[in-house]
Amino acid sequence: MKLIAITLTVFCLVFFGCKNDNINANKSYKEIQEKALSLSNTGDSIKQLEALQLYEKAFNKFPDSIDEYSRYDVSLIASKYKKFDLAFRELKYLAGLYEDEEGYPGWSYILDEYAEEDYKNLKQDKRWEVLYSKALIDKKQFFENLKADEKEFFNTKKSKDLNAFEAEELYHYLKTSNNYLPKKKQNYSISFKINDTVNTSYFIHLPKNYKPENKYSVLVVLHGAVRGTSLSEYETVSNLKYFNRFYTKYADINNVILVFPKADKNFNWMLNDAGFFMVPKIVKQIKAVLNIDNNKVFISGHSNGATGSFSYLVKQPSPFAGFYGFNTQPKVYTGGTFIQNVLARSFINFSTDQDYYYPPNANDSLNVLMANLKADYKDYRYNGFPHWFPEFDESEPAHKILFDDILKRKRNPFPKTIEWELDDNANGNIDWISDIKLDTLKQKESWHKTLNFEINKWLKYSKNDSLIAVDVNKKAFDFPRQSGKIIANYDNNKFEIKTSCLKAFTINISPEMIDLKKPVKVYINNKLHFNDTLNFNKSILLKTWENTLDSNQLWINAINFEID
Incomplete structure (x- = not known):
């Protein structure tokens, strides 16, 4: 069948x-x-x-x-x-x-x-x-x-030769250029190459009156049940229905572009890292052909999709402005869950009191932890609903909360302070800090602390399909590897950096962060490591653009550091 x-x-x-x-x-x-x-x-x-x-x-x-x-x-x-x-x-x-x-x-x-x-x-x-x-x-x-539809979707105006620009001129061109064309359709199924032998697809739903001269917010919606789904040759309008019907309703009202990637148990946003690149790469693909507001790209999902949304928040949040989850299990499956990384962005969780996937008492403990961190985190609890909350009409107000947040929220591409922990060099990029490299043989600093909490109750279904609470003794988060951490801030051309268990990192520079006429000073662990002026570096600028297509977070120079 x-x-x-x-x-x-x-x-x-x-x-x-x-x-x-x-x-x-x-x-x-x-x-x-x-x-x-x-x-x-x-x-x-x-x-x-x-x-x-x-x-x-x-x-x-x-x-x-x-x-x-x-x-x-x-x-x-x-x-x-x-x-x-x-x-x-x-x-x-x-x-x-x-x-x-x-x-x-x-x-x-x-x-x-x-x-x-x-x-x-x-x-x-x-x-x-x-x-x-x-x-x-x-x-x-x-x-x-x-x-043919895909070819039309990826059509753009002919771009100027970027190599012909001088560095500063190139920066201003990339900030303001618009090579986008109108689209003939509202819905597209787009093929996506995972590797040389494996392909899948994603579905895009545009605002009804999409105009290439206007900038649009984007919401990437991650599906759940990744262990039971299959990669697909094409996707259909069924993405806009059922669990997703309220996403569609409020995206249409608010002119938000929706994106629905298709994953499976081998290539996804939760169980392993083989498919974790998919969402950032899909976002980059559509930035090339749609007029996206780089400071208004968001991720949401349900169940495994919500866990995926949370995982991008604490592993690779740089391209995104905010994160949402329905019935989330807030945990990284592929390494440590470094909860302080939430400080980089925001998360809104829509939880229910009858959820076997993550119990309400655990959400309560997480809420306390987030409040202590002063994180931009909210949990809206809906009582009387099971794990499949988005199926119910009563979930519509939650979706309205989500889209109200999208309307008012913007990414700050140059935050004054960065606090970032990692146990995998692949996750060593966060806004203006990049290429963080671990050295876990070093002595861990006293301020480098990992947070966790106990979960004592979990909900499960009995043999007669009634929901019961069972006693458990588990930690909320796993930490299978040693980690490193960096705390960095800048003000008035002065960067102050603290590191623990790291051997290298890079500071990326935007003219919106510093005064290029004055020297930049960088202190690492209370020692001055750099004191010089910086200017536009064309090769770094081109590399930045090639990697991200992010016109709101362009690096014109970079300073590389090795830590003694």
Whole structure:
């Protein structure tokens, strides 16, 4: 069975509930359809054949209400019990669609991975070969259209030769240039290369009246259940529905661009670092072709997606302005959770009191820790809701809070103070400090302290599916490796740096941070290490632009330091 069909079945059962009362002539199409669906899902042959009769009743009585999932379910049952005319009637309709209600192309009903088993009985009929041949042609055309749409999406005006500029002139050009073009569509499925052998895709939803002369905020939405999802050749408008329907509603109201990446258990934002590059790289890709406000790029997600959002906050927050999570487990799975790193940005969590993924008492302890740190962190608790809170209409106010925050929040690309801890050199970049290198053989400084707390209760489902609290004895965060830390601040051309267990780092310079006419002084661990004037360095500026495409955080020079 098609994966989307399984998803829709669950969705229907959760939202509407399949009733067991007798059908009568006054029932609506939806009531009859729900009863048929419940019978179909039993796997019992008598009940499934009864479901066919109910579907036919609904189709005849309410011909204008027939939904595509019902047609699909009929085709499955009819194929199983060799009712070929009925099966081909519905399959012919579905296969002829340009795209169904979820945005999936009609040919996928014939060619997807489930069709081989679902329609094996139909292969003895000549009509199957006709459908199959047409589906192959439609599939080829579909991917040609996708390729053409993607090419159009990445079109820009011809850029000037950056090498032709003098350094200072180049800086001002990059700050103000606009090579963007209008877009023909509102929704795009974009292919994304993970490595030489693995690809996935992401879905982009633009404001209805996108204009390239205007700057736009971006919200990247990370899906959950990364252990159970698959990478995809293409993505559809189903990203805008169900769990994400309120993202779509408020993004449209507020002219926010939405981005939906697709991950799996091997390449994702939580379980390992093999796919952690995906979100920053996707953001860079769209910056090349859409007029993005670099100081208003945000990440949100639910469940594993919320954990991913939190992980970007404490590992690689530089391109982003703020972070959000629904039913978050605030923990880094790939190393230490250095909670002080939250000070670099903000996080808003939407938690529930019936969440098996992370218990309310742990969120309470985290709230106290964040308050003590004076972090820009908020937890909105919604009582009476389970882990899948975004499914409920009652989650709409939470989404409004999120978008209200997006409207008012901007990244400060040049914060006066940076406090950053790491246990992996790959996470050694934070705003104007970069290329931090560890030396964990050095003596740890007394001010280099790692924060944690105990979790004593966890919620879990019992054998009869009731939620119960169980005693646990666990730390909130794991620290599998030794870490290093840096605390840095600047003011009036003076940088003061403290380090612990580090051997090197770089200070990146913007003319918005210092007065280029005066010397820059850098003190590291109370010793003067640099005292000189700085100017525009074209090679550093070009490298910065190539790496980030961030016109609001451009480095015109850099000072590299080795720590004794």
